[in-house]
Amino acid sequence: MSFEVCIERRLGERRIAADFAAAGGLTALFGPSGAGKTSLLNMVAGLLRPDAGRIAVGGTVLFDAQRGVDLPARRRRAGYVFQDGRLFPHRRVRDNLLYGWKLARPEDRWMTLDEATGFLGIAHLLDRWPRTLSGGEAQRVAIGRALLSGPRFLLMDEPLASLDRARREEIMEVIERLRDELALPILYVSHDRDEVERLANRVVAVG
Amino acid sequence: MLSPAEWEVIALSLKVSGVAVAASLPLAFALAWLLARGRFAGRILLDAAVHLPLVLPPVVTGWLLLILFGNTGPAGRWLEDTLGVTVMFRWTGAALAAAIMALPLMVRAMRLSIEAVDRRLEQAAESLGASRARVFATITLPLALPGLLAGMVLGFARSLGEFGATITFVSNIPGETRTLPIAIYSALQVPGSEGAVTRLSLIAVALSLAALVVSEVLTRRAGAGRGGDVL
Numbered sequence: 001m002s003f004e005v006c007i008e009r010r011l012g013e014r015r016i017a018a019d020f021a022a023a024g025g026l027t028a029l030f031g032p033s034g035a036g037k038t039s040l041l042n043m044v045a046g047l048l049r050p051d052a053g054r055i056a057v058g059g060t061v062l063f064d065a066q067r068g069v070d071l072p073a074r075r076r077r078a079g080y081v082f083q084d085g086r087l088f089p090h091r092r093v094r095d096n097l098l099y100g101w102k103l104a105r106p107e108d109r110w111m112t113l114d115e116a117t118g119f120l121g122i123a124h125l126l127d128r129w130p131r132t133l134s135g136g137e138a139q140r141v142a143i144g145r146a147l148l149s150g151p152r153f154l155l156m157d158e159p160l161a162s163l164d165r166a167r168r169e170e171i172m173e174v175i176e177r178l179r180d181e182l183a184l185p186i187l188y189v190s191h192d193r194d195e196v197e198r199l200a201n202r203v204v205a206v207g
Numbered sequence: 208m209l210s211p212a213e214w215e216v217i218a219l220s221l222k223v224s225g226v227a228v229a230a231s232l233p234l235a236f237a238l239a240w241l242l243a244r245g246r247f248a249g250r251i252l253l254d255a256a257v258h259l260p261l262v263l264p265p266v267v268t269g270w271l272l273l274i275l276f277g278n279t280g281p282a283g284r285w286l287e288d289t290l291g292v293t294v295m296f297r298w299t300g301a302a303l304a305a306a307i308m309a310l311p312l313m314v315r316a317m318r319l320s321i322e323a324v325d326r327r328l329e330q331a332a333e334s335l336g337a338s339r340a341r342v343f344a345t346i347t348l349p350l351a352l353p354g355l356l357a358g359m360v361l362g363f364a365r366s367l368g369e370f371g372a373t374i375t376f377v378s379n380i381p382g383e384t385r386t387l388p389i390a391i392y393s394a395l396q397v398p399g400s401e402g403a404v405t406r407l408s409l410i411a412v413a414l415s416l417a418a419l420v421v422s423e424v425l426t427r428r429a430g431a432g433r434g435g436d437v438l
Binding site (some may be wrong): 007039045046072073074076077078080082084086088089090099103104140145146149 | 256325327328330331332333334335337338341345349350389
């Protein structure tokens, strides 16, 4: 199993919980806005600590409340693509892309800058500042930055939400290629039924 | 145009202010960080204490400094015994008074700039493999830097203008503690020295104006979405 997730967390009045196991490919966490999907991704990424439960990806335990395992986010090797890109505004595209790559152990890297920019069609953007990018360009750079950090799996939080229709199609094709050509396990959050039907190998209902 | 005595006043003022800002920088930054990011009981009290010199009559601050850092005061004796530094009636004391008076402004500007850093960018860096120290050095600090510098410039300007606490604590000694505002005050006591008052006042206006402009430019740079290098 690629993803084995059984976690819960109380946030204020809400209780956020998930219990699923999924093989490779793209697993969509599907549910209405406010159901806690992003919080679930954050727990898998190590940015939010579950109250109880267990998270394993590809056989590696990332969190296990009973056994006291809680890998910090920086050691989980998650490639997190955020809804809003979150490119570092004070670094050019090239330095954004290489941020995680430089931090990764050489043996953990599986993509070069050239491969990533070729794969995503962003070689012409390398010297640009993030604020000069369109939404689609920024999202491709964000995906490239995640891939170059040498991740074992990807977490994608509504990566299409802030894009117009034409850009959505463009990024959707990129995600299909990530799923099919790179064979990376992907945990994908969305509230859009069409998106999920097209991209997901399996769907986990949340909320 | 300026007499040697006037140049001495300006040089002393710049030295006192520079030392005041440099010496209080670590404390100001630590306080700003605590107030921006800390979650602890008594945060409001600490916030109030930091701002106290802003609202207290400066003469009271000077008197408190005299009690604490005078030759018989506990902090004064400690400084004398361990570091061999005397602050009372010395330019170091003027720097100490200026630092205390500038601290609220510095902390405030720095705190705002730290609070303005998007924590989600720090999370992104963490998920890319960065340790806390690296997140601080590569994300938080560069993004907060213009605001930190603005805080330093403001603190420097405030130090240049410091009068009440300084004259109370270290008096008015030419060449030692007679800084720009105190020199202007002294000149005003002497009949026929309008020329000196005018010259020194113009210099004070120019220095203050320059500091405010620099600080404003830095603050705008921090606020606007960044496109160029940080500096």
